[in-house]
Amino acid sequence: MHILDVARWLLLALALHQLVFAVRDLRPALRAEGAERTDRWLDFADHLLGVPSCAALAFGWFDLFLYLMVAAAPVAIWRLIRNIRARRRQPATPV
Numbered sequence: 895m896h897i898l899d900v901a902r903w904l905l906l907a908l909a910l911h912q913l914v915f916a917v918r919d920l921r922p923a924l925r926a927e928g929a930e931r932t933d934r935w936l937d938f939a940d941h942l943l944g945v946p947s948c949a950a951l952a953f954g955w956f957d958l959f960l961y962l963m964v965a966a967a968p969v970a971i972w973r974l975i976r977n978i979r980a981r982r983r984q985p986a987t988p989v
């Protein structure tokens with residue numbers, strides 16, 4: 895499949911954007927303690943895995959993109975589970 899030049903540059907810009915967020919999330923992940931540490935590392939891993947995924951799409955490497963999505967799936971599922979658990983722990987506010 896042919897990727898249009900505009901789409902390729904947009905995906906590469908998105909990959910750069912993900913890289914900036916991954917670098918930004920690294921320092922809080924290194925400093926976090928306790929239960930917050932897992933959330934910080936999941937944020938970092940999510941952004942870091944987004945960089946090669948966007949680049950693979952930009953260059954039309956769909957098989958590599960598929961492998962990267964297989965690697966990113968546990969991170970996304972674990973973030974979803976932690977978000978659901980966090981919402982259940984919050985007390986309901988009266989209306």
